[in-house]
Amino acid sequence: MMAAAVPAAAQEAGQIVQNEAWGTYSYVKDRSKVCYVLTVPVSAQPTTLNHGDVFFFVSQKPGQNVVYEPQFIAGYQLKDKSKVTVTIGNQSFSMFAGGNSAWLENIAEEPQLIAAMRGGADMKVSATSGRGNPTSYVFSLKGVTAALKSIANCK
Numbered sequence: 443m444m445a446a447a448v449p450a451a452a453q454e455a456g457q458i459v460q461n462e463a464w465g466t467y468s469y470v471k472d473r474s475k476v477c478y479v480l481t482v483p484v485s486a487q488p489t490t491l492n493h494g495d496v497f498f499f500v501s502q503k504p505g506q507n508v509v510y511e512p513q514f515i516a517g518y519q520l521k522d523k524s525k526v527t528v529t530i531g532n533q534s535f536s537m538f539a540g541g542n543s544a545w546l547e548n549i550a551e552e553p554q555l556i557a558a559m560r561g562g563a564d565m566k567v568s569a570t571s572g573r574g575n576p577t578s579y580v581f582s583l584k585g586v587t588a589a590l591k592s593i594a595n596c597k
Contacts, residue, residue: 459592462585466592474505477596479589483579484564491575493517498567498581500556502596510556510590514544519572526569528555530562530583544569560587 458466458477463484468477478501486493494517501511514526520539525547528535535555537544546552559565560583568578 459589460585461588461592463582464585464589466589468593468596472505474503475596476505477502477593479586479593481581481586483567484582485580487578488575491571491577493577493579496579498565500559500590500593502593504596510552511549512546512552512555512559514567514569516542516544516569516571516577518542520544521570521572521574524570526567529566529568530555530558530564533558539569556590559583560590 458468460466461479464479464481466477466479468475470476478499480497480499483496483498486496495515496517497515499513499515501508501513503511512528514528514537519542520526522539524539526537526539526544528537533554535551535558536547538547546555562583564583565581566578567581568576570576
């Protein structure tokens with residue numbers, strides 16, 4: 443993956459390893475290590491829109507007691523107060539949008555989403571742009587289990 447396609451904070455990060463579709467990265471912020479896995483979509487709809495750089499992250503921030511926090515990042519502003527839906531197999535998870543990012547509405551569902559990611563083949567994310575355009579992405583889950591294991595002991 444090219445550094446230019448990675449969000450600004452991530453550009454300072456060092457890549458640890460690539461696990462199929464998922465890269466593993468870490469950096470130090472305020473004397474605290476942050477580790478995360480990241481992937482880009484294998485497809486984006488509608489194809490007529492410029493989606494910009496789109497990512498799905500899972501972060502570990504031991505200094506902030508954050509364990510496996512999923513986050514969707516769009517290459518555009520998401521519709522204010524809109525919902526972003528993550529679907530893996532027959533399971534769906536609702537995220538809230540803020541700016542160009544989205545996080546799970548119910549943080550208690552984070553372990554269930556991570557488990558679904560580990561057991562799934564792909565993940566669909568549906569969102570609405572600030573201009574009201576419905577968008578959807580498919581992310582490969584190949585390598586996500588190995589990638590998550592690589593950041594399990596982030597310290």
